[in-house]
Structures are given as structure tokens and as C-alpha cells.
Amino acid sequence: MSNQVILWSLMILPWFTLYFMPKDARKRFMPVALFSIVICILFVEMGQTLGWFVWEEAAYPFKAPSYIFGANTIATMWLFYFLYGRFWRYFAVDTILNFGFIYLFHVYYLGNRGIFHEVSLNPLLNVVYANIISILLYGYQMWQEGVFERAETKSTSPSFANLQPAATKPLTESHKDNDYE
Numbered sequence: 001m002s003n004q005v006i007l008w009s010l011m012i013l014p015w016f017t018l019y020f021m022p023k024d025a026r027k028r029f030m031p032v033a034l035f036s037i038v039i040c041i042l043f044v045e046m047g048q049t050l051g052w053f054v055w056e057e058a059a060y061p062f063k064a065p066s067y068i069f070g071a072n073t074i075a076t077m078w079l080f081y082f083l084y085g086r087f088w089r090y091f092a093v094d095t096i097l098n099f100g101f102i103y104l105f106h107v108y109y110l111g112n113r114g115i116f117h118e119v120s121l122n123p124l125l126n127v128v129y130a131n132i133i134s135i136l137l138y139g140y141q142m143w144q145e146g147v148f149e150r151a152e153t154k155s156t157s158p159s160f161a162n163l164q165p166a167a168t169k170p171l172t173e174s175h176k177d178n179d180y181e
Helices: 002-018 023-049 071-083 087-112 124-144 173-177
Strands: 053-056 117-119 148-150 163-165
Touching: 002 071, 023 053, 023 071, 023 124, 071 087, 071 124, 087 117, 087 124
Parallel strands: none
Antiparallel strands: 053 117, 148 163
């Protein structure tokens, strides 16, 4: 299989798994997934500029690693879907996934195919940086959850389905009495 087929597959195929995620969860965790794209692109740009690693090949016509737009984004959404709200479990599972991803996928698989080479960044330090990114993502999602307020009516759907934008929450008594006309 050619490297281009592998790189394009890593970008496109993971998106099909979102069919199995509830619509509310997709809407809830898409912002953190998009934020992970931004953070990972910044890390890759910084790493290439500082000579930490070299990407020999990318999915044409992109310069950034294609898995950032596919596998990484969707893995972030699934990780948050299953583990958000339980930070230590999230951090432990993410650390294990980071070790597997960096050692098995980056170093072994992509390295042997000539797609990726670490130059001055050892894999263990790369895992530490990935864990720092995962903490940033968790903090972002916590901040993002603050945008929503609990609905006054209880819903029978999953626990996050009764979230509403803060702008739709009812006015307090003091605001109801004021006429702004």
C-alpha cells in the first residue's frame, strides 16, 4: 500500500465512526476536537522549525500530517465522549494511548515507511508534550462547558442533552421588571 493511501485513509476513514456517536455528543465535543487540530498544528510547526522531527511525506497537497485532521480529531471526540468528567481516568487512558501512538505508530510504523523521523526529540519527551496538550484540551472542554447552563426541565435523554446556551436561560425577577423600550 502506498504512503499516500495510508495518509489519506488516516484523514478520511475515522470520520465514518461518528455515525455511531449520538448527535448531541458530536455537537458537544466538536469544539474540543477542532481545538485539538489547532494545538497539534502549532506543535507540529514548532517541532519542525526547532528541528525536533521531520515529516518526509504528507497527504498531497497538505504539509501537515493528515492524521491530525482525521484520526487525532476523532480519537479526541471519542475519548471525551467516554471519559469526560473523570479527569484521572481520562488522563490515564490518554497517556496509554499517547505511548502507543508515539512509540508504535510514529516511531515504528511511520518511521519504517520513511514518512516521519524524530531528530532531536526522543519519544518519551514527545509523550510528555502530548500529555500537556491533553491537559490543555481537558481545560478547554471544561471552559466550553461553562458556556452552557442546565435547562430547568429534566430530559429523558442522556445527561448532556439538557444543556442550553447561556443566552436562553430565564431572566431573573429584577430583569423582568425593567422595560428597555
